[in-house]
Amino acid sequence: MASGILGKLSLRVIFIVLILVVAIHYLLTPFLSQSFQAGSDENPRVKLKLHPGGGDSEAPEYDWSSFTPYNPPPYTARRAKACFVILVRNDDLHSMRATLRQLEDRFNHKYNYPYVFLNNEEFTDHFKELTTSITSGNTSYGLIPKEHWSFPSWISEQKAADTRVKMKDIIYGSSESYRHMCRFESGFFFRHPLMDEYEYYWRVEPDVNFFCDLQYDPFLMMQERQLKYGFTISLFEYRDTIPTLWETTKRFMEQRPELIAENNLMGWVNGTDGDYNLCHFWSNFEIASLSWLRSKQYMEYFDYLDKAGGFFYERWGDAPVHSLAVAMFLKKEEVHWFEDVGYYHGPFYNCPNSKALNKFCHCNPKDSLHLSEHSCTNQFLALPNSS
């Protein structure tokens, strides 16, 4: 009797347990298979961990000619001759460190590229200590020579001062130091002796943000694909800052036609009315070739602009200057949009829209400037390749 009841009870228990096991297995299957997938080669996050900065031989089968950010090369110990270059003041130490922290976390902790900090005043020991302490790459600190950060002999300081009064309602229009900065970034940073040993640079500013874990070495990518200029954000310049930059550039082109590339990018900057359409790459982010800036073409162009005086008699920015040089001297295939680099410099974002790229990021794709009419990036992408 007792055993009969127990037998019935245990049968019922076994039945319920069986149903529970089946139900739980059914419920958990998606999670189980997902965590299994996470261990497979298909998941790029795991791929990242398989190469924690150690591997030393490049997979020979990687084909750089078919590179896309969706198909990044495997990690390798190879490095380009490259550095970060940062023009910064001592006072910007803390916003600088916030940016360095992000640059290290998103990219450089695996690559350890060096940093070159430049300043028109001596860096303090405090600045050096607290920037070296947060970076994995070697750091060096350069003082800008006086002649790279002052009025050249042919510039009238009185006329420059009058300009700053006249332009006081334009952004940075009344600033003298901003003009030295723009001239320096246009014509001199790549000639600083600390830059001599490098072939590629990544320009960084204090207070910018990086949102995406980079899946490859952008310097090596530039080198392998023979790219000369890389950008994240493009937009339209304030016309009032560059009233005569376009005509000065056209005059230069007329005088030195042999320096202009055959299949150039002038179509990107030439407006339908033949005036400058104001499109430019935002130069606070650049990954680019130093030998390109050191070339005869670029140097002649810079000297021509410098003699014309617009850095001081107007407020020419290094962004339109670099961009017009890109347009004259490079082919479309030599210029690269880093769509996969999530980036913010107030007030604009670049943020990848595809899930395949955005999953490495923490930025909202909807914020990306390239989706708006304020960007020139789609016009750039629409240009035909030269070959």
Ligand SMILES: Nc1nc2c(ncn2[C@@H]2O[C@H](COP(=O)(O)OP(=O)(O)OP(=O)(O)O)[C@@H](O)[C@H]2O)c(=O)[nH]1
């Ligand atoms: N050492 C030094 N660096 C400067 C000076 N002025 C600007 N910079 C740096 O030059 C770069 C560009 O200057 P910003 O003030 O950021 O100019 P911007 O990006 O056009 O404008 P905002 O970022 O909107 O202010 C940044 O890396 C600054 O740190 C200066 O007088 N001395």
Ligand SMILES: *[C@@H]1O[C@H](CO)[C@@H](O)[C@H](O)[C@H]1NC(C)=O
């Ligand atoms: C850093 O500098 C030291 C000393 O100059 C040098 O030996 C080393 O190779 C450098 N490291 C990197 C990663 O460039």
Ligand SMILES: *[C@@H]1O[C@H](CO)[C@@H](O)[C@H](O)[C@H]1NC(C)=O
């Ligand atoms: C701009 O385009 C016009 C035709 O629309 C052409 O005549 C002119 O030469 C171009 N200017 C430059 C600088 O490329």
Ligand SMILES: [Mg+2]
């Ligand atoms: Mg800035």
